[in-house]
Amino acid sequence: MKRKILGLTAGILMLSLLCGTAWAKKILLINGAGATFPYPLYSKWFYEYTKVDPTVNFNYQSIGSGGGQRQILAKTVDFGASDGPMSDEQLQKAPGVLFHIPMTAGAVVVTYNLPQASEKLKFSPDVLADIFLGKIKSWNDPRISLDNRGVYLPNENIIVVHRSDGSGTTSIFTDYLSSVSAAWKAKVGKGTSVNWPVGLGGKGNEGVAGLVKQTQGSIGYVELAYADNNKLAYADIKNSSGNFITPSLESTSAAVGGKLNSMPDDFRVSLVNPDGADAYPIAGLTWILAYKNQDDSQKGEKLVEFLLWAISEGQSYSSDLLYAPLPESMVRKIEEKINQIVY
Amino acid sequence: MKIKSADLWFKKAAAILALSAAALVILLVCSMAYYALPAIRKFGLHFLHTSTWDPVKEIFGALPFIYGTVISSALALLMALPVSLGIAVYLAELAPCCLREPLSFLIELLAAIPSVVYGLWGIFFLAPFLRETVQPFLFRYFGFLPLFQGEFYGVGMLSAAIILSIMIIPTISSISREVFLTVPSAQREAALALGATRWETIRLAVLGYARSGVLGAVILGLGRALGETMAVTMVIGNRPEISGSLFAPAYTMASVIANEFSEATTDLYLSALIEIGFILFFVTLIINIAARALIWRVSAKIKAK
Numbered sequence: 088m089k090r091k092i093l094g095l096t097a098g099i100l101m102l103s104l105l106c107g108t109a110w111a112k113k114i115l116l117i118n119g120a121g122a123t124f125p126y127p128l129y130s131k132w133f134y135e136y137t138k139v140d141p142t143v144n145f146n147y148q149s150i151g152s153g154g155g156q157r158q159i160l161a162k163t164v165d166f167g168a169s170d171g172p173m174s175d176e177q178l179q180k181a182p183g184v185l186f187h188i189p190m191t192a193g194a195v196v197v198t199y200n201l202p203q204a205s206e207k208l209k210f211s212p213d214v215l216a217d218i219f220l221g222k223i224k225s226w227n228d229p230r231i232s233l234d235n236r237g238v239y240l241p242n243e244n245i246i247v248v249h250r251s252d253g254s255g256t257t258s259i260f261t262d263y264l265s266s267v268s269a270a271w272k273a274k275v276g277k278g279t280s281v282n283w284p285v286g287l288g289g290k291g292n293e294g295v296a297g298l299v300k301q302t303q304g305s306i307g308y309v310e311l312a313y314a315d316n317n318k319l320a321y322a323d324i325k326n327s328s329g330n331f332i333t334p335s336l337e338s339t340s341a342a343v344g345g346k347l348n349s350m351p352d353d354f355r356v357s358l359v360n361p362d363g364a365d366a367y368p369i370a371g372l373t374w375i376l377a378y379k380n381q382d383d384s385q386k387g388e389k390l391v392e393f394l395l396w397a398i399s400e401g402q403s404y405s406s407d408l409l410y411a412p413l414p415e416s417m418v419r420k421i422e423e424k425i426n427q428i429v430y
Numbered sequence: 431m432k433i434k435s436a437d438l439w440f441k442k443a444a445a446i447l448a449l450s451a452a453a454l455v456i457l458l459v460c461s462m463a464y465y466a467l468p469a470i471r472k473f474g475l476h477f478l479h480t481s482t483w484d485p486v487k488e489i490f491g492a493l494p495f496i497y498g499t500v501i502s503s504a505l506a507l508l509m510a511l512p513v514s515l516g517i518a519v520y521l522a523e524l525a526p527c528c529l530r531e532p533l534s535f536l537i538e539l540l541a542a543i544p545s546v547v548y549g550l551w552g553i554f555f556l557a558p559f560l561r562e563t564v565q566p567f568l569f570r571y572f573g574f575l576p577l578f579q580g581e582f583y584g585v586g587m588l589s590a591a592i593i594l595s596i597m598i599i600p601t602i603s604s605i606s607r608e609v610f611l612t613v614p615s616a617q618r619e620a621a622l623a624l625g626a627t628r629w630e631t632i633r634l635a636v637l638g639y640a641r642s643g644v645l646g647a648v649i650l651g652l653g654r655a656l657g658e659t660m661a662v663t664m665v666i667g668n669r670p671e672i673s674g675s676l677f678a679p680a681y682t683m684a685s686v687i688a689n690e691f692s693e694a695t696t697d698l699y700l701s702a703l704i705e706i707g708f709i710l711f712f713v714t715l716i717i718n719i720a721a722r723a724l725i726w727r728v729s730a731k732i733k734a735k
Binding site: 123150151152153154156157171173177244246251252253254255275276277278279280281282283286287288289290294297298301302 | 482483484485486487553554557558561581583584585663664667668669679681685688689690691692693694695696700
């Protein structure tokens with residue numbers, strides 16, 4: 088009896104193994120890992136792409152940009168994804184030439200809770216930096232009223248709220264503050280987590296939004312998509328041309344446009360504080376990281392096909408999910424880059 | 431003969447399983463030490479007593495996190511212990527029979543709630559309630575104490591300690607209840623026969639007898655408080671600062687690891703976070719050893735009597 092069962096189990100195992108290899112031959116699995124910020128868009132892409140090319144399947148794990156960078160460096164995934172560009176030092180550690188391929192852009196908005204304010208608030212860059220530095224402590228500070236003429240501002244303490252978890256959102260926001268304020272750059276700097284001079288930390292967009300919603304007199308920052316979906320109040324920010332810009336997909340795309348002329352060849356560029364009269368100044372790119380020389384020619388070919396699809400047709404899915412589509416002229420440049428991948 | 435060899439095999443298998451648990455702990459310590467090495471080399475003992483946590487400039491000091499973990503857990507224990515003992519005494523000694531089972535079931539249910547749910551409740555109910563009602567009250571009547579000064583944020587050390595105490599109450603109370611139930615009736619009857627009141631009976635015969643068991647319950651509760659991550663992160667305010675006020679935001683070791691691990695891009699940063707995990711492990715170990723020693727002393731005393 089025992090032997091019979093054993094034989095049967097072995098048979099089933101063999102059969103499933105055979106089926107498994109046959110199935111694996113038909114559908115190619117490409118693994119990726121990294122940034123959480125573009126995850127909703129990526130998963131939409133991967134889903135839609137199965138209709139374009141049913142022979143390939145993408146498995147993406149949104150473990151964070153840090154994890155994505157580490158895994159692509161260790162070659163445990165076929166592609167990585169990151170909200171922040173990798174440093175020269177990190178790229179030197181890579182076992183091959185690593186490409187940064189921009190996939191989409193996102194904006195970070197300044198949200199606040201000040202029910203007394205009759206109108207939408209506006210901030211100049213230096214005022215924003217000094218609020219987050221803790222130098223401007225009260226809502227009725229003359230420097231805030233200067234930007235918001237005619238808006239009633241109470242004599243109430245400003246409570247700063249920031250992300251407690253490391254995130255691309257923080258990276259974009261602190262990058263912006265570093266680029267507009269020398270004091271911020273010297274004291275705090277930019278990064279996925281920083282040493283905040285003041286304020287409370289909330290975990291995730293939802294943590295920051297939750298604290299801001301419940302704390303009168305608070306100010307914080309979240310992704311544009313998150314703020315829109317949750318109907319949070321957010322401020323207009325003065326850009327480098329001196330205009331107050333409402334964050335939107337258009338003004339984010341304009342920010343990408345504003346950097347086109349100064350775009351380096353490897354696309355490792357920060358979008359903050361761009362040129363352009365309509366550009367919203369607190370925006371950032373998110374990248375897919377892939378090696379120039381692909382080890383597996385089959386996977387490499389499929390990956391290149393997918394990337395080309397994502398930056399052209401794929402961009403049409405961006406707006407629905409509140410990501411800013413990349414401008415046409417930029418897409419051309421990125422296509423050139425993708426076509427340099429050797430497989 | 432066959433049975434004997436089966437026994438032998440069973441004994442060996444069980445021994446291997448038991449040893450593998452020990453091996454796992456050793457492996458854990460070794461690998462943590464290995465990955466923490468860059469940070470240990472760079473900062474040495476400074477890591478333990480400096481308070482700057484700056485991932486940008488790569489200056490790391492863990493003191494605020496150690497402080498936050500120890501103080502929030504200690505405060506939680508301070509609040510949870512009397513309540514838990516009250517619950518346990520009532521359920522084991524005083525409650526009418528029809529209430530005992532449903533009540534203890536409800537309390538054990540508290541332990542089954544996922545910690546993220548506690549965290550959400552903390553953000554949406556507890557923190558606003560503290561900010562608008564409890565903190566102004568404490569400030570008004572006890573504001574002369576540095577413990578109750580500063581801005582009312584709602585989130586902070588106080589809310590973290592309260593959430594933690596609610597989370598460890600079911601652990602401490604249900605184990606204490608079980609321990610009280612094991613106290614022989616002869617103990618109680620003897621006390622009553624000597625003319626003790628209900629309270630005196632519970633205090634002398636039950637609590638005294640069950641002391642070491644209750645201490646064990648406390649250790650388990652403390653273990654949960656020290657390692658709790660999600661709920662605490664959501665309500666503690668996540669600010670690596672040491673403040674004398676309970677209203678001020680703080681940070682714990684488990685929280686900083688959970689918050690920053692996924693986006694820690696540089697090696698030194700990652701290594702510093704792993705070193706925090708290493709320290710958390712040792713803090714837990716030291717507290718457990720101390721508590722174990724306490725139990726031994728207490729039970730030795732009881733035996734000596």
